[in-house]
Amino acid sequence: MIILGIETSCDETGVCIIETKESEQGTILTVLGNQLYSQVAKHAEFGGVVPMMAKREHAKNLVPLLKKCLEEAEYNRPGSLTHHPSLTKEGEAGKRDESRLASSSLAKEECHSADKAVENILIREPELFTELLKLLETIEKPNIDAIAVTNGPGLEPALWMGVTFAKALAIAWNTPAIPTNHMEGHILVSSLQIMENKDSPSKAKERPCFTIIETKYPAIALLISGGHTQLVLIKDKLDYEIIGGTRDDAVGEAFDKVARMLGLPYPGGPQISKYADAWKENSNNKKQNFKFPRPMINSKDLDFSFSGLKTSVLYTLKEIPEITEDIKQEIAYEFKEAVMEVLATKTKSALIEYGAKSLIVGGGVIADKNIRLALEKTARETGVEFLLPEISASTDNALMIALAGLVRCKMLGDKCQMSDFKANGNLSL
Numbered sequence: 001m002i003i004l005g006i007e008t009s010c011d012e013t014g015v016c017i018i019e020t021k022e023s024e025q026g027t028i029l030t031v032l033g034n035q036l037y038s039q040v041a042k043h044a045e046f047g048g049v050v051p052m053m054a055k056r057e058h059a060k061n062l063v064p065l066l067k068k069c070l071e072e073a074e075y076n077r078p079g080s081l082t083h084h085p086s087l088t089k090e091g092e093a094g095k096r097d098e099s100r101l102a103s104s105s106l107a108k109e110e111c112h113s114a115d116k117a118v119e120n121i122l123i124r125e126p127e128l129f130t131e132l133l134k135l136l137e138t139i140e141k142p143n144i145d146a147i148a149v150t151n152g153p154g155l156e157p158a159l160w161m162g163v164t165f166a167k168a169l170a171i172a173w174n175t176p177a178i179p180t181n182h183m184e185g186h187i188l189v190s191s192l193q194i195m196e197n198k199d200s201p202s203k204a205k206e207r208p209c210f211t212i213i214e215t216k217y218p219a220i221a222l223l224i225s226g227g228h229t230q231l232v233l234i235k236d237k238l239d240y241e242i243i244g245g246t247r248d249d250a251v252g253e254a255f256d257k258v259a260r261m262l263g264l265p266y267p268g269g270p271q272i273s274k275y276a277d278a279w280k281e282n283s284n285n286k287k288q289n290f291k292f293p294r295p296m297i298n299s300k301d302l303d304f305s306f307s308g309l310k311t312s313v314l315y316t317l318k319e320i321p322e323i324t325e326d327i328k329q330e331i332a333y334e335f336k337e338a339v340m341e342v343l344a345t346k347t348k349s350a351l352i353e354y355g356a357k358s359l360i361v362g363g364g365v366i367a368d369k370n371i372r373l374a375l376e377k378t379a380r381e382t383g384v385e386f387l388l389p390e391i392s393a394s395t396d397n398a399l400m401i402a403l404a405g406l407v408r409c410k411m412l413g414d415k416c417q418m419s420d421f422k423a424n425g426n427l428s429l
């Protein structure tokens, strides 16, 4: 099976093509093409993601990324494409009248129905439509079985861009579209285990190959990203129940806000990690100057709260006349320790309470190596299997969306496809 994944929920534009084959070792997944464009530098000067700017950037980047991804997958190779009647009916690719590329005149012309439907979907994005049409005219339909796209949760204007783009492609290529939950992507990507080159069935050795680990259920997933902090009970494959969540800030959000208080650039997560690591390396024999609270660590439920911790950092900073690099490092370290302790404690309670057999962790914050280690320890102490994504697949990417689309396709067959789904910023698991 070959799936194209599209991710535009926040400030990363991602396009990925995966192929799976069944083998004696189980399902083997090869990444044929994987393109990611991070808008971080554009948003950094505003101190956070600007939703309408994210939308515009996605619109600008989707077609070039798709083109690169198709090239990487060698879909420009003879025999790798299937003939698509709707896009070649009036002649070979590339022979169309240039004037048809102008969206305003197109409305008046008698167009082929697939083109017309694509134009209707992208009616509010004439530039994206023009670029897409140009690309479609130079290639034929690639040999893919479905297009998976994030339809939530996330920033709605950004999500809409991916959704409309995927729908337009689905029509142009007469290929099913699968709406995909971003958080499900963060969960499922933890089940990919990289294969050594020697075992890899891929002819091009540089193509990453993975086996898909079978998760043991019930599982608990801890999701920690810029918009989410959730504990999820997974009773069986794709069967989710949210058993805990943050009452205020998400973990990633708290990282980003504390980084801003320390005068560190956006996104703050990696900065806090860096400063905390520096403190750990340099702090030998230095006395600890700060102690932050561990909010809700002893509460009976599985909920979290990080805004009090953030405020505590703020008040501490207000009392310090000169905030040196040393102080920033120590505050970053102690803040992260507080977060880690709460996450590990609550996760352990959830694992025990629900008799879980596996712990899955996902979301951008899991890119932090100490948080990875702390949660691995939690899994070890509780005697459960531990699944976590590669660091590079921890933050937003389209591989996880293609994978979520694949799993849905396999589980639900035709029921996973939809033609009139919407972007939903608050989509739940």
Ligand code: KG4
Residues within 6 Å of the ligand: 010, 224, 225, 226, 227, 228, 251, 252, 253, 255, 256, 267, 268, 269, 270, 273, 363, 364, 365, 366, 367, 368, 369, 394, 395, 396
């Ligand atoms: O999953 P993600 O890429 O996007 C959302 O779905 O929100 O997560 C982004 C969050 C940001 O808050 C970012 O600061 C945080 O993940 N993050 C990190 C690290 N890398 C990204 N937090 C801690 N340590 C990191 N290395």
Ligand code: ZN
Residues within 6 Å of the ligand: 182, 186, 225, 226, 363, 364, 395, 396
């Ligand atoms: Zn995410």
